Amino acid sequence: MPVAVGNLRSGGDKAHGMTIYNVSNATQLQAALGKAIGGDRIVLASGNYGSVNITGRNYASTVTIQTQNFTDRAHLDGLFVDRSSNLTFAGLDVGRAVPVGQTPEWTQLNYVYDSSNIRMNGVQFHGSVDGTVANDGVGLVVTRVNGFTADYSTFHDLYRGAYVQQSTNVTIRSNSFDNIRSDGLTFGADRNVVIDGNSFTNFHPVLGDHADGIQFWNTSQTSGSANVTIRNNVIAPGQFSGVEGTGVQGIWISDAGPYGYQNFVIQNNLIYTHGAWNGIGVSGGSNFQILGNTLLSQSGDNKSVWIRGEDMTSLVIKDNVAEDIMLKNINGLTKAHNIDLSETPALRGLIPNADHPRTLLDLSVAGYGYHLPPSSSSAAATTVLGDASQFFSPQHASALVFDHFTALP
DSSP states (O other): OEEEEEOOOGGGOOTTEEEEEEEOSHHHHHHHHHHOOTTOEEEEOSEEOOEEEEESOEEEEEEEEEESOSTTOEEESEEEEESOEEEEEESOEEEOOOOTTTSOTTOBSSEEEEEEEEEEESOEEESOOSSOSTTOOEEEEEEEEEEEEEESOEEEEESEEEEEESOEEEEEESOEEEEESSOSEEEESOEEEEEESOEEEEEOOOTTOOOEEEEEOOTTOSSOEEEEEEESOEEEOOOOOSSTTOOOEEEEEOOOTTTOEEEEEEESOEEEOSSOSEEEEEESEEEEEEESOEEEOOTTOSSOOEEEEEEEEEEEEESOEESEEEEEEEEEEEEESOEETTTOGGGGGGOTTTTSOSSGGGGOBTTBSOOOOOGGGSSOSEETTEEGGGSOOHHHHTTTTTTTOOOOO
């Protein structure tokens, strides 16, 4: 039965209040979705709701679907949203295993299609959670969505974290990507995107994966991406396996096709990786700013982690720390106030703990590169369910992000 809260008028008029629908199974959930209006909440008791399909639910303002118990979250095997609008999902546990050899690794475990104003807040997306990424799919696929936010959520034990394509007004903020086989975040043909304050760690690519923390590509798309800000992210994917071709790149923006990329700001990101050249790699774009990033690896790594720019128009590279800066065919370059360790190797002495960092502060250099942002620079420190400290926090993760590292042989 619904529980009315707020100032409800007689006859069910909810103009001055909202209704909370407490549900405990999938049938009740679908019934609540049919009754709810904008401003209402649907609260899921602990338990397994199976695969949940939400189609054609368009509300005048936000309807929130949330777990009742954060320590024993309501579980969904899959969440599939299609042609719907004004929905927030909060605190849910969503995921399942993909049978090895029966279902392809790129299986979409969850998706949002052709929708608007959708938020994933404190949601836990995962695959099998059995210690292997061999039977995990893609955590979330977002396609043709106007107004999408994922914040304070976790993506773990997955083949790929999330893929966002052909969407506008996208915010991916203060999430963690952990125990991933291939890419953390992949984008194609998106506009007005903010990727802010996320953590990427503990990747396990196999030969042929071409793994990246954050990747943009235009393959099979009909337009490019534009108006993108990538800032305050930490990409520390873990110890290189030692197999050539299985290193993890940081931020990779390539395969421009005929559409290219326009208006990107890549600022205050930390990439600490091994076995891969491209810390930040960009090609086929115009009006790019690469500002105040740090790109490093342990000194025993045989590949320099570099900033790479090719076939670009109007490129600014400033205030960065990198092991190398590689540029080719740039029309309109501004390059100033960077620490390029290929030119001045002695400056590595400014980072005495670079081989064995324990916190992000160990990789900071005054006046250059990445610095831990104040908590106020990212999302507000509250979520739909309350204090954000119960979800992922980049500040909290700063002391833990290097736990997966060991010394290179």
